[in-house]
Amino acid sequence: MSLHPQPWGDIPEETARVARASFPKGNTIMRLHDEFGALYQDQDFAALFPRHGQPAWSPWRLALITVYQFLEQLSDRGAADAVRGRLDWKYALSLDLDDSGFDHTVLSEFRTRLVNGNVELLLLDQMLSRFRESGLLKSRGKQRTDSTHVLTSVRVLTRHEHLAETLRAALNALATVDPLWLKPWVPEAWFERYGRRMEEFRLPKSKANRMVYLQQVGQDGFRLLDALEQDEDLVQLRSLPAIHLLRAAWHHHFERQPDGVRLRDPEELGPHYERFNSPYDPGARFAQKKNRRWHGYKVHLTETCDDELPHLITHVHTVPAFQADIDAMTPVHTALSQKQVTPAEHFVDSAYVSTASLITSTNPEGTEVIGPIRADPHWQSREPDAFSTEAFQIDWEARAVTCPQGHVSRKWLVRERPKRTVISVRFARRDCLHCPVRQRCTRNVSGHARELTLMPQELFEARHAQRTAQHGQPWLTRYHRRAGIEGTISQGVRAYGLRQARYRGERKTQLQAGCLAAAINVERLVAWLTGRPRETTRISRFAALVG
Structure with a gap:
């Protein structure tokens, strides 16, 4: 479909009259339209559509429908039905009362265009641009970031299921691309062995x-890979993603031997993050944080937290589940800079804080990272009578350290x-023995x-100053602002389904998180415009007895 730009225009008179009669005070969707119009323009999506061909359904409407869909947690069919039958949606989309809408598959095609165009966050970013122009979002303010886990949309497989299903997925891919090659080649027994979805109850019991x-599965997989490698005309088949996954899985789990195939012991498999669990979502990896284990992804949410403005989500960053939080700081700051909403103060927990991040000179934008630095892990810092690093006197110019007993390094x-x-830094053995x-x-x-083991002077002094300051009441009072991001995560999980991925793959999960963030922004902005106060932290009746 091609793009023929259409302005969002005025609401049809009859639609406006009936909608106002039905919703005299308006609702979230109508109030947003009254304040900002349609938020999007067709030109925002021009790069995603060809110039020629059948005209597409207006992209600015599809963008709004996608946001409203996440706002109300509707399926594609439910969203299409809402466009056909709900007055508030027709009002916000500037449609006639008798407009017949569209087929629900158009929404899936629109999301595919966003993913293929590498603009998974376009809906969120364009919304933020409008808010920034309206003065509701500013640069050099206060923002905070935290992460939460997202479960994969596919079932988690056992090792036995994983290997058989990976071979089955490869066979299905080959049957789709070149059935004429596969059918005469494949052994007859394979149709019985890999013809149905592999599940635990179908496996041998002992x-x-x-x-x-x-x-046997391992031998069959190597036999298929060998057949693809031996025929020079099968370059296209060898390059299929399912074949690459098969090759990677067999490399991890099997070892070829002169007399057959050996299944590697679990101790030989290496770390979990190097292996995928399902061929249908290979980007979803295993991770463990404290007592929580999951297969999937991790989403970092960043939001504003200035007192005088609505708290809006400014960025979402989706990564494999095993990636450390501290690795997200640079891409998050880069993204905020590109959106022209770089914070002056960035509140995070200890998982995001490195000693280097405490020095604003290491950040080109000059953002102050506010978060507790981790405690010294050495045993000397945990015992009150022991000599930790702080007990030694460091002369940086002389490049010498004096111990508590007066000996010089x-x-x-x-x-x-x-x-x-x-x-x-090393001391003489005769002094210590x-x-x-x-x-x-x-x-x-x-x-x-x-x-x-010391850091360079600037980093060492910054770390020491931070560890001293973060135990004082002034710093704790200032840092208390970070706690609000946990409420945002709770809102995303409980009200918008953030915990469970709707789609397969990291980029589609990023798209889901971006649309979800846009929906939360809509709700929060309308609440702010109508003067609805923010929720406060709930305290149990028992805990309230303390006061």
Whole structure:
């Protein structure tokens, strides 16, 4: 379908009259339209549509429908029905009362255009642009970020199911692309073995029989890969994503031997994040955080938190589940800068804070990262009588360190590591070996002297200052602002289905998170315009007795 831009125009008179009679005070959707019009224009999506061909249904309407769909948690069919039958939707979309709407599959096609065009956050970003022009969103304000886990949309497979289903997915892909090659080649027994979805109850019951079955699956997989490699004319088939996944799975789980195939032991498989669980969503990986385990993704939400303006979500960042929170800081700051909403103060928890992030000189935008830095992990910092690093006097100019007993270090070595520079400080063995307070300083049973690992001076002093400040009441009062992001995550999970991915793949999960963020912004903005106060933290009746 091609794009023939259409302005959103005025609401048909009859539609406006009937809608106003039915909703005399308006509702969320109508109030948003009254304040901002349609939010989107067809030109915002011009790059996603060809110039020639059958005219497409107006993209600005599809964009609004997608946001309203997430606002009310509707399916594609439900959203299409709402366009045909609901007065408030016709009002917001400037449609006639008798407009017949569209087929629900148009919404899926529209989302596919967003993903294929690498603009999964276009709906959110265009909305933020309008809000910024209206003065509801500003740069150099206060923002906060936190993450939550998102479960994959496909079922989690056992190892046995995973291997058989990966081979089955490869066969289905080949049957779709080149059935004429596959049908005469494939052994007859494979139709019975891989013709149906693999589930646990279809597997052999005993452990020995299951091992025999998996070895057979491994041999079948290698046989298929060998057949594809031996024929030079099958380049297209070898490049199919399902074949790449089959090759990767067999590399991890099987070892070819002269007498057959050996299934690798679980200890040989390597870390979980290197392996996919399902061929239908290979980007969904395993992760564990404290006592929570899941397969899927992680979404970082960033929102404004200025007192005088509505709290709007400014960015969502979707990553594989195993990725550390601290790795999200740079892409989040880059995205906020591109949207012209760079914060002056950014509130985060300790998982996002590195020593380097505390120094504004390392951030081109000068954003102050406000969050607690992790405690010193060494045992000396946990015992009150032990000598932690803070007990030593450091002379940076002389490149020397003096211990609590007055001994001066013997060596000062600067080492360049892949991601950082460290300074190794060593004391003389003769000073430490017979030291009367040695047990308070080191537990090295081999008699070696105490060694310290330091950061460069600027980083070391910034970390020390942060650890000192974050225990004071002024810093704690200021940092209390970060806690509100947990309410946003709760709202996304409980009211908008953030916890469960609707679609397969990281980019489609990013699209879902972006649409969900736009829907939350609509609700919050209308609440702010109507003067509805923000919710406060709920306190149980028992906890309230303290006051």
